[in-house]
Amino acid sequence: xxxxxxxxxxxxxxxxxxxxxxxxxxxxxxxxxxxxxxxxxxxxxxxxxxxxxxxxxxxxxxxxxxxxxxxxxxxxxxxxxxxxxxxxxxxxxxxxxxxxxxxxxxxxxxxxxxxxxxxxxxxxxxxxxxxxxxxxxxxxxxxxxxxxxxxxxxxxxxxxxx
Amino acid sequence: xxxxxxxxxxxxxxxxxxxxxxxxxxxxxxxxxxxxxxxxxxxxxxxxxxxxxxxxxxxxxxxxxxxxxxxxxxxxxxxxxxxxxxxxxxxxxxxxxxxxxxxxxxxxxxxxxxxxxxxxxxxxxxxxxxxxxxxxxxxxxxxxxxxxxxxxxxxxxxxxxxxxxxxxxxxxxxxxxxxxxxxxxxxxxxxx
Numbered sequence: 001x002x003x004x005x006x007x008x009x010x011x012x013x014x015x016x017x018x019x020x021x022x023x024x025x026x027x028x029x030x031x032x033x034x035x036x037x038x039x040x041x042x043x044x045x046x047x048x049x050x051x052x053x054x055x056x057x058x059x060x061x062x063x064x065x066x067x068x069x070x071x072x073x074x075x076x077x078x079x080x081x082x083x084x085x086x087x088x089x090x091x092x093x094x095x096x097x098x099x100x101x102x103x104x105x106x107x108x109x110x111x112x113x114x115x116x117x118x119x120x121x122x123x124x125x126x127x128x129x130x131x132x133x134x135x136x137x138x139x140x141x142x143x144x145x146x147x148x149x150x151x152x153x154x155x156x157x158x159x160x161x162x
Numbered sequence: 163x164x165x166x167x168x169x170x171x172x173x174x175x176x177x178x179x180x181x182x183x184x185x186x187x188x189x190x191x192x193x194x195x196x197x198x199x200x201x202x203x204x205x206x207x208x209x210x211x212x213x214x215x216x217x218x219x220x221x222x223x224x225x226x227x228x229x230x231x232x233x234x235x236x237x238x239x240x241x242x243x244x245x246x247x248x249x250x251x252x253x254x255x256x257x258x259x260x261x262x263x264x265x266x267x268x269x270x271x272x273x274x275x276x277x278x279x280x281x282x283x284x285x286x287x288x289x290x291x292x293x294x295x296x297x298x299x300x301x302x303x304x305x306x307x308x309x310x311x312x313x314x315x316x317x318x319x320x321x322x323x324x325x326x327x328x329x330x331x332x333x334x335x336x337x338x339x340x341x342x343x344x345x346x347x348x349x350x351x352x353x354x
Contacts, residue, residue, distance in 0.1 A: 008330060011329075011330055011333060039337070042340070043337060046286075046333070046336060046337055046340050047305055049282055049285075049340075050286055050301070050305040050306050051305065051306070051308065052282060052286070056192060056193040056196055057189060057192070058189065058192035058206050058209055059202060059203070062184070062188050062192075062206070062209070062210070063181055063184055063185060063188075065210065066184060066210050066213055066214070067177070067181075069210065069214055070177075070180075070213075070214065070217055073214055073217070073218060074217075074218075
């Protein structure tokens with residue numbers, strides 16, 4: 001075993017992670033190698049010094065000093081939460097305004113109603129006009145009346161074809 | 163009361179349960195902060211901030227890991243942030259080390275012993291503090307805090323092999339730094 005490997009195994013043994021044959025080989029190497037024995041003593045000393053610092057006591061009244069800070073933070077957190085959400089709510093609110101505005105703008109107004117709808121709203125019979133057309137005696141008169149009626153509606157759908 | 167139960171009660175808003183958890187973990191969190199800052203006041207502040215963070219994050223802790231592991235992870239991340247903000251720690255002055263490693267002969271025996279213990283701690287902490295961050299964290303968690311390899315691996319989200327190799331390298335570096343201050347005395351090595 002070379003010293004490099006021995007150092008690795010030595011650290012494992014100091015962590016109680018080396019057993020059996022490995023531990024025997026390391027013990028044999030340490031017996032024969034003064035440099036590794038020195039390294040072992042130095043590592044032992046170093047680790048015991050490091051472990052000395054374990055669980056150092058904090059300054060007195062740790063919890064008593066922490067408690068008011070916890071209370072303070074828990075009061076601030078809901079405010080921060082609301083602040084964060086109110087910032088996110090601004091674009092949502094603007095989008096809603098645009099949607100409602102668009103809906104109101106695109107809804108057909110009373111002035112754009114068809115003639116039939118206007119007649120219905122005024123509680124008049126929309127068929128009475130048509131009835132008059134069909135009651136006309138001459139076909140020319142009927143055609144002319146239909147043409148004028150379609151011009152009044154401003155739509156090509158009802159225009160008669162010649 | 164079992165830790166899981168304490169955590170559950172603390173999540174539900176019981177200050178008594180959280181207090182018990184703080185009392186259990188405060189020395190560990192404090193000593194970890196101390197090994198990074200080498201200043202008791204700064205370490206105390208950091209420990210308080212860690213517990214504040216943990217308290218606020220408690221509703222998001224679902225018990226997938228142990229509470230201690232979770233708290234250590236918060237501590238390590240918070241200390242890293244602190245060190246990053248603070249900038250690189252002061253370089254170790256060997257003159258400072260000599261100064262603190264010698265005991266004051268005029269002190270009484272007990273005071274001298276206490277002082278010597280404190281000096282040793284400070285010396286080791288100084289050298290640990292001079293290691294690069296990734297090695298410093300691993301030495302602190304393993305050799306100062308005494309955490310098992312598996313837990314360190316979970317806290318740092320590193321493979322056990324990486325933890326092993328980093329720790330090995332860190333200990334070698336530390337031994338090289340500390341070696342001049344370790345002399346043989348009756349078969350054991352102590353600080354001069």
